[in-house]
Amino acid sequence: MDVKTVCLGMLTDGPASGYDLKKEFESSFGHFFAAGYGSIYPALSWLADNGLVSCEEIAQDGKPDRKLYRINEAGRQFLLEALKNTQPCHKVRSEFLATMCFAHLMEGEDIQAVLDHRLSEISRYRELFRNIEQEGMCDWTEGAKFVLGFGKTVAAAMETYIKENRHTLATESTAKSATG
Amino acid sequence: MDVKTVCLGMLTDGPASGYDLKKEFESSFGHFFAAGYGSIYPALSWLADNGLVSCEEIAQDGKPDRKLYRINEAGRQFLLEALKNTQPCHKVRSEFLATMCFAHLMEGEDIQAVLDHRLSEISRYRELFRNIEQEGMCDWTEGAKFVLGFGKTVAAAMETYIKENRHTLATESTAKSATG
DNA sequence: CGCAACATGTAAGCGGTTACATGATTAC
């Protein structure tokens, strides 16, 4: 499932512009699926070119025309087809863990700085989760609740693990033997 | 940190061939950093071209020459420099969670199949972790232990969450209203 | 007889990131 398909899925919630979708990628999808304008706008163009969405241009004074995309029946079929893949992947690419693998080559201060940074990133996610929840969960689908809960659970587990085990990663490292 | 740098880091453990490194990417690094031959061999060539590793060709009968790469002082400096980045990222890209966001458009059976598949993937990781541990952890660095523990903790948290919450994702969906 | 393991590499392609390009409005 690529950015195109996710955009299509988001449009089942109602018509939206590329700008709107970007905000959704940053909020509810922020913890597991990143996409910038450079992916979103071409994706929407492609969906329109392939007749999966319609586009309504709304003139605005000062600002560029707002383009409201709306999913159509062909788009809904395409999405449903994509959702039939029962083996969707869940990929992690962690430069953080890679760095920790080589902690014995680093200086103690740097290791702790890396861990602090990771904890702060996790905090940002947890704050994001709180913001999302505050904006009302009454009309949420079970799927959306499941995904949010998943993010919260995993973030909490990571935070606890780092806090409980950071002390094992030395204050004084073997960096000297590596440099000299 | 890219594949090049991770290869360089792996070589601090001792000389190795591209084939050897691939196995390490599959085992200890399997849960957070994927790389195939198509990335590894060009990475090693690049490292050799840039004087960060030396290469010893070992003739073998029948098989192609085995190329043993060895990190040198320039390589060690390069690695140490890369490890000074105290903001290494930890990226997740989950088609699984994206799919679950649209669970209300899916049929109940398919949703459960997706969850079953995810659980089986998690099981595979946990089995991998067990295999790694059985091959002796006595000479492991604290960093390696930390990373393995991190993987185990996160995998366990995911598994528990999915098992405890899968029942919220309906048996009978609203798929009919989406198709019709 | 076939498959897994050993062993190296190239080339095309794909998907996403980053930087660039533009510009009005509103809030501090």
Added chain:
DNA sequence: GTAATCATGTAACCGCTTACATGTTGCG
């Protein structure tokens, strides 16, 4: 005045994936 928000897009680039290409040894 200056930063953020609204609003859209292109083009170059980068890094990784996938498919292709080759060939032996040894096990069941």
